[in-house]
Amino acid sequence: MATEFKSIPLIDISPLLQKWDELHESQNESIAEVVKKLDEACKNEGFFYVTGHGIPLPFMEEIRRITRKYFDQPSEDKLNFKLSASTGYRGYQAIHENITTGIPDMQEAIDFYREIKEGMYGDLGEVLQGPNLWPSFPPDFKQLMEFYINQCTDISRNILRGISLALAGSAKEIESKISKDPFWVLRTIGYPPSPSSDGQDNARSTIGCGAHTDYGLLTLLNQDDDILALEVKNKSGEWIPASPIKGTFICNVGDMLKILSNGLYESTLHRVINSSGKYRVCVAYFYEPNFDAEVEPLDVCVQNMGGIKKFEGACYGKHLVNKVTNNFVME
Ligand SMILES: N=C(N)NCCCC[C@H](N)C(=O)O
Ligand SMILES: O=C(O)CCC(=O)C(=O)O
């Protein structure tokens, strides 16, 4: 349950970037300190800034720069990579094509998913099957993004090990149950500036991304560092700004981690409103369970909460497909 937080904590995760097999994790003091901070943040805010993650600032900037360059092209060029049911929901979506709680978002984006080969997960995987539609411009887009995805996967795995220590007392507990072969999603997003308030515009055209929760385990957001647009909802319903902090990721808890923790952790509602007057870019990496994982509350979390299991199990792939197929109006 999110609390009445007024700001989002910052956590230096560098003690978690190490060879886990070679140490007695719970005896290491610096690890214990980070684990405690992660646990608090996941309980209270469901959001935290990540520093000490090891990705150099220029590379984080490069990722946003190529994203901006892609969106900066004429729309005919972008439409060559258009997402549809027949591309496995992979590819480009124009402004107002993604829908959140019934309202079209004022954003354009490209969705990439870890590859699902034909037949890989039977009927479950069919909807998202197919190769990603990698843009041919900028020319090094695919190569850089793939490198970036690998790095985000490593960082997320390490953060999740810290969280696993907090929840279950063992770094590999969660991984061994549901994320040995983690799925990922990458969403490069561009938000045009909202029209100024003196115009005739309605809510439809001003919300960059409506209030939602993320679907999986952990999200890593790489947002423009000069534009305030992301907001996170606290318990009393106030929207708390997630102001950019240069060189950090914003990390947040997804629905699957909420279930695992038996609701001890919150997948907090958030939204995006870009009233800066400038075009904003954000690259969202989503670290997910195995595509076919059945996720249910950890026994230890159920026990700690008086033996009451607050959630039935959920299949991650089903949850994702259900969301994705409702995110677009297809002609
Ligand atoms: N967690 C993810 N993938 N976020 C992307 C978009 C969230 C909004 C989406 N239309 C929705 O209604 O969920
Ligand atoms: O643009 C952002 O800051 C957040 C985007 C987001 O929440 C999402 O795509 O799930």
Ligand SMILES: [Fe+2]
């Ligand atoms: Fe989100």
